[in-house]
Amino acid sequence: MALTESPILASHLGEPQSLLDAFCTPRSKRRHIPRRDAFIDSLLIATVFATGPQSHHHAGHAIYLPDPTKCSPENPAQQKPRPYVSRQAPRSSRLRKHESSQDEQPASPCHLEPTSQVIYRPQRATPVPLPGTVVHPLVTLPKEPTAVTVKCMARTRIPTIHGTVFLHLYHNNCDNKEHLAVVVDPAQLSNNGQHSAPAIRSHSLDSVWTENETAEERLIRGAYVGRLSPDSQQPSQPPFNGPLPVPHLLAPLVRIHSECFTGETLGSMRCDCGEQLDEAIRVISQPVQASPNGIIPGRGVVVYMRQEGRGIGLLSKIRAYNLQDLGHDTVSANLKLGYKADERGYELAVAILRDLGLGSVQGEGVRLLTNNPDKVAALEREGLRVVERVPMVPRSWRCRPIEEDNQRSVGVTMVGGEAVRGVDLDKYLTTKVLRMGHMLPLHPPDLRLAN
Ligand SMILES: Nc1nc2c(ncn2[C@@H]2O[C@H](COP(=O)(O)OP(=O)(O)OP(=O)(O)O)[C@@H](O)[C@H]2O)c(=O)[nH]1
8 A cells, every 4th residue: 555545644744743643633533534544554654653753752652553353344343432441440440451452352552551661570481391291282370479579769858747757659569659658757867876766767778779879879769867968968778687676665656548639639528538648647746655765756657558549540539429429428439330349459558568667577566547447457468467556536526516517727638737527528437437337436416427
């Protein structure tokens, strides 16, 4: 086929950028183009870009070529639209999508998502049969379970209204999200290196990353001790076997917090997530009695997991909110969308805590800030040593009854805010108690609020 016979190319010859734009218009807007032509066009475009000059925006982009035998218009069943699954949806849903796309539909430029970059995934050699072993062609060798690995990429000091915290950013080998740990341990700011409690530090951050890494590289990623300043620059030492538990020391307070864009960033009053994040940092920062050393600064961690909407992702959470406006509660809305009431997993959170020296059998146990019994059980199943559960009572529930609907002051759900209250929030909290078994004292008037 000559270049000019292609309907897309003919109208864009000599203009590679506008050609690419035309090809990249959403599929819904270019349905008039027969799929066979679209395929030929993609081949031609690939040729044009492989041979011609490329802008730096497009140089590294893969162009996916569909299998022409599967993309044929003779098989319309293969082209039926499928529900859109957000990239933030739980891994299980995204994998389901991928598997079903392999079963039902051919890979095409419109279906394929960019390959996510997975960091530190261990390389495994392809199993080679032993000499003399007959391998049946239909036998699938069982996959080895992948051990969860996390690595702290950077750490820095963040002053907050509750005191200084150390923000840690983690990568892992299970998803491509950047989970965080907010470490409250202000004793680490002292430059004299004397602490009455083991410092909560990341093992992976303090490790030696390369043979020839410089002190400056260590400082920049946050592997330092004391307070970093123009006058104080002490790179940390590679860790030994982690801090050992100290007798008579109160175990550090830990909260596993799940991301909530609406509550934490918009200050939504449908939930108390922003308030909970603030409350967790506040409570952990309170000085604690540590006999025989007397009072020591508060110690603990908020592990901030990118598990928006209890793991269903923001797109589905937004849809769930509309279902809630139609009369569903937070649990039945999830179920109606095809999810479990809670889609979260905690193996990464536990791995992060272990990297910080907490929750293992040999290390310090943790006091867990939560009302959610399933969360405690799930964390213990993952091997976290929980020595105590500490309740998180919503601030508005401490001063019952609700004074006025939707009453709040500016920034109330943000870190440093006050209490959030309102009818939507009360329904949400009541549902958590009645349907999810959250361990909170429920006042009789709340029963009428649950729907
Ligand atoms: N699916 C869904 N998720 C919600 C809703 N409201 C808040 N969330 C999410 O719920 C998560 C917070 O979890 P919660 O159930 O409030 O609390 P928890 O972590 O289970 O329990 P606690 O430790 O006691 O706070 C965040 O990821 C929010 O985005 C909702 O109506 N539907």
